[in-house]
Amino acid sequence: MNKEELITKLKTIVQPYIQDEEAFANLSEETDFINDLKINSANLVDVILDVEDEFDIRIENDDMEKMTSVKAAMDIVNEKLAVK
Amino acid sequence: MIGNDIVDLKQAAKDSNWKRPRFLDKVFTVEEQQLIADAKNQHQMVWLLWSMKEAAYKVNVQQFGKRFFNPKRLECEFVSLEKGQVVIDFETYFTSSEISKDYVYTVAVLNPKQSYKSEWFRDKKLEISKQSDHLQNRFLKALNLDLTTIIKNNVGVPKLYCNTKVLNTSFSLTHHGAFSGYTML
Numbered sequence: 001m002n003k004e005e006l007i008t009k010l011k012t013i014v015q016p017y018i019q020d021e022e023a024f025a026n027l028s029e030e031t032d033f034i035n036d037l038k039i040n041s042a043n044l045v046d047v048i049l050d051v052e053d054e055f056d057i058r059i060e061n062d063d064m065e066k067m068t069s070v071k072a073a074m075d076i077v078n079e080k081l082a083v084k
Numbered sequence: 085m086i087g088n089d090i091v092d093l094k095q096a097a098k099d100s101n102w103k104r105p106r107f108l109d110k111v112f113t114v115e116e117q118q119l120i121a122d123a124k125n126q127h128q129m130v131w132l133l134w135s136m137k138e139a140a141y142k143v144n145v146q147q148f149g150k151r152f153f154n155p156k157r158l159e160c161e162f163v164s165l166e167k168g169q170v171v172i173d174f175e176t177y178f179t180s181s182e183i184s185k186d187y188v189y190t191v192a193v194l195n196p197k198q199s200y201k202s203e204w205f206r207d208k209k210l211e212i213s214k215q216s217d218h219l220q221n222r223f224l225k226a227l228n229l230d231l232t233t234i235i236k237n238n239v240g241v242p243k244l245y246c247n248t249k250v251l252n253t254s255f256s257l258t259h260h261g262a263f264s265g266y267t268m269l
Contacts, residue, residue: 019212035240038212040260041138042100044153045110052106061110065154 001081006074013050017043029071044068055081085254086200086269087142087177090189091131092261102130111137111155119162132181132188136160139192140170140177142241142256147175147194151239187263191256201226204265215259223257223266 001009011027018024019038023031033039039047048064051057051073057080059067066072102108108117108130116133123129137158144158145151160179162168170177170192178196182189182204189204203226207215220234227244232251234242244251255268 035236040099041153041155042096042134045107045155046100046104048110049104049106061154061156064110065152065157068151068153 003074006077007070009054010051010070010073010077013054014039014047017047027070029069029074031070033068033070033073047073051077057081057084085143085146085194086256086267087139087144087146087192088190088202088256088258088265088267089135089138089142090187090204090258090260090263090265091135092187092263093127093131094186095261096131097127102127113156113159116160128183128185128188132165132183132190133160135188135190136168136170136179136181136192138258139179139190139256140172143177143192143194144172144175145239146241146254149239149241189258189263189265191267193269198269200267200269202265202267204263206262207259207264208262215264216257219257219259219264219266222264223255223268226266227253227268 014037017039020036023036031037033044033047034041048059048067052059055077059076063076067076112133120126120129137155137160140158158170158172160168160170165183166181168179170179177192177194179190179192191200191202193200207218210218224232232244232246235245236242242257244253253268255266258265
């Protein structure tokens, strides 16, 4: 999957939870889930579960720990897909 | 250092489904999951534990300046339902919670003997940015300091500024749904 496809998929996943439309419209690799998109931290659990379901992967808590931005989420998804 | 977290239980029921597969296992230790399973009001117990973890996390970020997302690593223990401890690595945070049918509110501190000021209030349903502004204004008013503003640092910890000088007041702000709260040492 190329970068754009991955960002598009992540964008669809986070959409139901975002609380800042402008940051969502300008979503990029640098976007932070909590500081920029204002996703509440409980919904970040949902984002991670949705990512697991969408890509059919499992994210361990040690990996989840870093997943606070689009970039970090992309890295972890790519890592998991590579070993599938 | 001090941290707080409020959960609007009605809002939480709308926003999150903790009964979805794997949700509890991502967030809670085996012991905590047992506490939830045994609780009379499971929804309240889920969010009480959550607010304890979140309040303790806020102190941890102030201490070490490093963000992370791993609620399970913050392990809760109860002394009573309103008093508890949250342990992560070698740190222990002491928590005091208020529990009602509408909200749970927790304050976490490093030193259990230290006194602090804490207040929560019910807000009109505002959009999130306005709710945050309203909470900040209310906190600044309670401080009774002129010319102060709040700016978040690079790890999202709010700091008080007077002109361009940062003040070392330790405080924490929280809002969720219809509820907001602030606390300070």
